[in-house]
Every structure is written in C-alpha cells, then in structure tokens.
Amino acid sequence: MAFFARAIRHSSPYLRSRAPPPPAVAASCRWISPTAAAGSPEAGAAVAPADPETPPPREPVGGARVELPSNPEDALEVFVDGHAVRIPKGFTVLQACEVAGVDIPRFCYHSRLSIAGNCRMCLVEVEKSPKPVASCAMPALPGMKIKTNTPVAKKAREGVMEFLLMNHPLDCPICDQGGECDLQDQSMAFGADRGRFTEMKRSVVDKNLGPLVKTVMTRCIQCTRCVRFASEVAGVQDLGMLGRGSGEEIGTYVEKLMTSELSGNVIDICPVGALTSKPFAFKARNWELKGTETIDVTDAVGSNIRVDSRGPEVMRIVPRLNEDINEEWISDKTRFCYDGLKRQRLNDPMIRGTDGRFKAVTWRDALAVVAEVLQQVKPEEITGVAGKLSDAESMMALKDFVNKMGSDKVLCEGNGPSPPADLRSNYLMNTSIAGLEKADVFLLVGTQPRVEAAMVNARIRKTVRATQAKVAYIGPPTDFNYDHEHLGTGPQTLVEIAEGRHPFCSTLQSAKNPVIIAGAGLFDREDQDALFSTIETVAKKFNVVRPDWNGLNVLLLHAAQAAALDLGLVANPTESIKSTKFLYLMGADDVDLDKVPDDAFVVYQGHHGDKAVYRANVILPSSAFSEKEGTYENTEGCTQWTIPAVPTVGDARDDWKILRALSEVAGAQLPYDSLSGVRDRISMVAPNLVHVDEREPCTISSEVKPPVKQQVSSTPFKTVVENFYMTDAITRASKIMAQCSATLLKK
C-alpha cells in the first residue's frame, strides 16, 4: 500500500486528491506496476485505441485533480508515453508523468520537501536527451516527449536499483518496514532479478535519536528525506549527511537526540527501514493490522489519523492526508499516545465504599446509587463538567441531562470563567489552518503554538519559510522553530499596539494579510473581556478583518472546546464547583478538585483512572476516542467524526449512552435512543456540528458585541502547556509520553 498510497499523498498542492480513499480501495491499489494505468504494458497496449493520432487522456495517479492556471499561457503541453497532457508551468517531469497517470518510482523525491535528486530512481527517457533524465529535478518544457516505459528507462532503473541494493542488508524478514517498504516494493516492480555485487556489504553504526525513532543505519539508502524533513518542516537542524562516498551516512555527528515535536514523521517518510518506530518495533506486521480512518483528539487541531489495530489492541497511529488540517504530518503526541489507551483504563462501574476503597459493581447498581443521590440534592447544586476529550454527542447529552434535572451549571474545562460563546468567530481560528499560508504577518498573543497545536505551528513555519512572513510574539519566553520577534510578555505590549505606540505597528500597517492568533490560555484570565476587546481594536486598526480576509483567530487547546462552546456549555467553573453538592465529571480531570466541597458527591465518568478518580465517589467507565463514534470540532470550526477502531475495554460504554441510561433511572429520560437521535438533537442546537468536514463561516461580525468596561491587568501571560507530551488523561497514562517528557524536554 505504502508506495501507491504515498504516491497519492505525494501529489503537490496542485494535485489534490478528491477524497481520502476508503480502505478497501487503498488496499486494492497495492498492485504496483511501471504503468499505473494498467497492470502490464501489454494490457496498456490492448486498451489503447485503434487511432494512434489521439490517444485518450489518462487519469492522473491516485485520481488526483490538476488545477490548471486560469491563464492559458501558464500551462504547457507535454507528451508522456505518447499521451498529451496539459500541466501548469513549473511542473517537473515527474509531476507531468503523475498527471498522465504514470507513477514514477522514487526514493528521495517528496512533494513537501525540497528536491534533492540524489537517488536517481526516477530516471526516464526524454527524446533528444542523450542520457536518461532524473525526472524529479527536471522541469517539464513545452512539447517534451517523455518516455517512461522504454528499454532505456527500464535499464536505467534496474541499474540504479542494483546499486541501491548493493549495500542494503537482506534483513527484510526482521525489518519493521517489511511490507510497507518502498525499496522492497520498487525492487519487485523495477529491479533486476539478480545482482552482480559479491563483496561484503558495508555496515553503519546506529544512532540514538531518542525514545521515538529507532535507527538501523545500515539499511539507509541516503535519500536524505529525513535530513530535509528535519531542517525544512520540523525546523531542527540536527540531522546531516556526513562523510562521502561509500562511507557516507546520516547522523548528528555529536551525540544528540532529535528534540522535535514532529520527529515521528521521519518514520513515515523514510522509504526503507532505517528509521522506524521504536515503540512499535517488532510488535506487529503491517499486513496484520486493520486500519481505521479517524481523527486525533489530543489537541484542538483534529489531525486526520489512521488507527492501526490488531484485535482489540491499538498497535500504532499514522497520519492521513488532509491538506486543510495536517497535510500529511502528525505530532509525536498524536502518533505515540496510543499506549496510553491500554493502561490505567477503567473497566467496571465502581462505587467507593465506606472504607474509601472502590468496589466493582454492576451498571444497574451504580446508576441506581447515582440516581438516588440526584434525588436528594437541590437542582441548582448539580454541576456537570465535560472533559477536554469529550465528543459533541456526550456533551449534548450531559447538557440536556443536567438541564432536565433543573440546573444550568454545565461547562467544559478549559473555557475559562466566562466563555466567549456568543459569537462563533470569537473562539475559532477564522483564517483556517490552510488559510494561514496566505498570511504575511503573524501576531501571536499569549500562545505558544509549538506546544499547543504542533500542526498549526508547522503551518506557520511553512509560511515563514515560503514567504518570509514575519512573526511577532507576546508572551513568556518560549521556543520557536522559526524567526520571531519577541515584543513583550504582558498585555501592555498589546495595548501599546492597539494605541499605535509600538514600533511593530508599522509592520502590521504594511501587511497585506495580517493574522492575529490569541491563545485559549487567555480564557482563564480575569481580564479576558478587556484583552479580547483590545485584540479586536488592533484588528480593526490594522484591517485584519475584511470581507475577503479574516485574520482574527483564537487557537484552542482541547478537542472538546469548540463543540462545547457551540453547544453552550458555558457555566462559570469556579462558582459552579464551589457551591456544588453533586458534581458530574465527564472525563474532566483538570478541574480544580480542591475547590469541590467535602460533602459533594462526585461522579467520574471517563476512560482513564486519572487525577479526578481520587476524588470520585462513583466511577462510570466510558469508551475512549478510539472506541466510539463521536463528533469533534477542531479549532478552525471543522467538524469531524471519530470511527471506532477497537472494542471498548471491560464493561465501558459510550458517554452519551451512559447519560441516557442514567437519565432514565433518575426519572428524567432523555428523548433520544440512538446516535442519529443525538445528532438530530445537536442539529437543533448547533447545526454546524452535523455537517462533517465543512467549515461554516461565522456570519455575525464581532462588532455587535457590547462595549467592555473592564481594564486589562498588568499580569504577564503564562505558559499554558508546560509539558507538550502530557496534556490529558490518555497522554498522562502513556509510558512513551512519559519517556519523552523525561528525555526530550529541556530541563
């Protein structure tokens, strides 16, 4: 699958897939052949029409769509194996072949990285060229006659393959890349049936890159994808190509761990088994795994992922292509948090006995106990808190349930004392993640995107690299992997900009598409209304919000935040929790448990025995994101679904089902019995949450907001995410994340 599926992903922004292929289709695409359009050259000839003058146009590789420029002069025509194709100017020969439906083998070429041209696998014959041409590095010229299937091209590939295999160890049976290895696949499709090398193969010392990436450097074919990824996308200049000739190797020269939050992606881009996943090493073969295309919930980005499982166990998580959100990368937290799904899980409903110990009980007993307590407390003493990993369905059920019991104290953690839920544009990333690429000036207010949303940070870095966009930052000193200007640490700097007294104003003034990103950490501040009104003043002053451009953004922290605000889980946490007698925690572990009154009855419904369990009186086990169907809205307001990949553990149930059952026992039955019923209910409250993969623009501008009388305080902004690797119940339970925190975080 790897080669073909990657070929689809490798398509440049011009070549966008129509939709992520369903697993069945992707599996059927495992067949590799020199001509992607047909299984064999003979078959290709058979389907060719009788009229040799006008062969029919072929489908691009992977069903990609080619966007030709509007000006016809910016397009040109080339001939690939006799088929005429129109391509935009600036395409390489390799891209032209992809448009023509011919998949060129490659190792070093990667559409999101700079072109190296050092593996030579993509050699094709070009008419009037004396030698085969490395198609990845050769710009297509008008009228070029490219031949990909001639004896010259085939022999050239065979020769290259023989050289690549010369020093490559024959350890495929014990190699973790086996089965999804580009070298394996392509040597089957394009290699010769024998080699002539009889000397000893070389061996290279393995490098220690940290707890995530395992290296077997002898397998390396020096494609330098990892070096280019590290320096271009991840922004850590640690890897390099050392030595020369046959002694050449990838390394760091001095002993150094790869301290990037994106380091796991080198595992995916490595075409051979040189860089593999350390936690996944020798755990499973890729053909044993069932892939489930779902989304990630460890941050508010909602990266598209594929959860690979074997039986009831999640074996690994790999990224899925989504140009608008995560491109084809994911953060290390997303990729390696999966072992947290197997540890510290809550299996059975439990009640804390008089001796302070938990006792496993049946669902019937647990729900009866909770319902009984519910009858005894006053309605306004009931508080429901949704956790940061909650899906929209369960939050809807929680809100309906608490409201039915007569209380309006239902909230989601992380949204601060007075959540800005009135206008959607006040809590969403209005520019959209992909839209950030059009920006030329960034002003980051109290947000450290590198740890809060690594994929958004990767997008900002991409923009900074591509267009030299300027980045200014107000907040505590922190790590950036791109050039930035640190304007100040507190709100005064922001006020200075709003009043036009700051030197940075001139930069903002001259910006074409300025972007302001405010961190969700500001929600927790007392002066948040004043802060956001100051930010809006800045936005107005520098034309950040225009009919054709909305550069005013809030970067959220948690997967549940946006949906919670859409659904109206907006009670004040401090007041609600202080006065509560019945606290319903739905996966909420980061509420201030010290403030909970001692006589309050705490129900913890969640999937991990994390912080809040210590205070809970009753535990109701629920399913994690990998085990349920749930709706999540990411920070840009894009609604996505998770798909269950594995069965739940023990006696756990979906969150909304537990609430539905409890409501019946408590005598306030919720009016829905199925997932579609809950979604119908959601569509009444927040219709955007049922429109999956869509971003609904915010129609009402922020000008309708009432004037703010509050003054900004002088307290500097705080770091919101102290430990990138451990932010929620799943990642806190993960051993791998604990290792990362221990070794990779700066002390």
Add this chain to the structure above:
Amino acid sequence: MLPPAARLAARRLLGLATSSASESAAARRLSRSPISYAAAGCSSRLFSTALNYHLDSPENNPDMPWEFTEANMKKVNEILSHYPSNYKQSGIIPMLDLAQQQHGGWVPVAAMNAIAKIVEVAPIRVYEVATFYTMFNRTKVGKYHLLVCGTTPCMIRGSREIEEALLEHLGVKRNEVTSDGLFSVGEMECMGCCVNAPMIAVADYSKGSEGYTYNYYEDLTPKRVVEIVEMLKRGETPPRGTQHPERKNCGPAGGNTTLHADMRRQW
C-alpha cells in the same frame, strides 16, 4: 556516550587498538572458511575518511573553549568579505582550513561549533562539510602530516612501497601519530602530480598558520622518502618538487629532447 559497538567500530576504522597479532589470527581463522575472499575484501576495504561521528575525549569535546586567534580573526573577516552577508556559509571551507592550521593540523569539534556561530548556520552544516572533505583532519595529526598519494598512477609507480617505508621508519600505523608528536601518515587521492609519480604531500603545521606550508615531494623512492623525513625531523626544509636528481620540475630526465626549436617558426 556511544554504545560499545560504536567504539569498537571506531577503533577498527582507525586501526588503532586492535593488535596486529589478534588481527592475523582472525585472518587465519577466516581463511579456512569459504567466505575468505569476501572477508579479506572487507578487512582491506579502505575508507578515505575517518569516523563520521564524534567521540568525546579530553582534547576534543564540544564544551572545550575554542576561538580564532586575533591574527586569524582578521583573516576570518577577510574571508567573510568575499561573500554576500546572506551567504556567509560560503566561508565554511576556508575557515575550516584556517582553524586546522591554527589548531596544529586538525579541527576539533569545538572549532567547528565556533565556525558555525560565525557563519550563522547550525553546527551540523559545518560537520557535514568537515566530514566530506578528507583534507580536514578531525583527529590529532603530527606536526608534519605526510599524505601519500594512493591513486592509480602513483600506485603503479610504487606508492605502496613508499607508504610501507614511511610507516616502518616511523613505527606507526596509518593515521597514527608518532610518540614525539612530529609525524603522522595519511592517504589521499590524486593531487595532479601523476607525471612525477609517486609523490607525497607534507602539510607542515609546526609553525602555526603563519608558517604553514603544504609541499609536494615527487619522484620518490622508499630510500628518499625516509631521507626527507629525517631532514624534516632535523628541522631542515628538503627541496620541494621532484626528487629525481636529473629532472627539473616535470621535464624529462637529462633535459628536454624534443621541442627545442622556437615554436612560432614551426607554424
């Protein structure tokens, strides 16, 4: 610290710690097996570069303070002035050369870090350059670093004997420094002196970057090369260029025999 395997590989590559006795014993053991050819090929497989990774030692570690001397700093600025300010990294190679002269013939990792700081690139970019070019020594060399050309013309004309004579006379192995710290012997590729093969180049680091010389000694015999080493040891400067008594530069022995006439008249 590197794993033990890395250390072992390092020692093997440098040919330092493995005693010749155990080596020959291993060779004997292997020669009985059918893969003896391959094994021989492996042990004789030569790498033109030294190790491609750094091993911390008291005299070579990143925490060591290192900077260019004041005189060399002027040269550094002169080097930088040749390139646009956004292409400072173009100066990496001349700066590494300067650092090597200043540091007695080799570049410690601290010097590479210092250069990276000057040209404003990540240290790994300097490491890449330093490991690529075999002229940059990343481990200690002698004050006189003798480089024997091993490329085909010199090899045919007896460069192996030259190297053997050198190693035997100095009592060292390749890339090893003599106990007095004066000499080390290395190998390099063609220096364009094929007409006077075999040849060695002597990099003289004994006088710092001011008195640094890099002389070729050509038309060597095993006897003559030992004489040259002895002269260097005594502090003399042997005449550079061809060592053949009857040759002048690259001309034939005994003077020119053809093309005596004025060429212009011929045409």
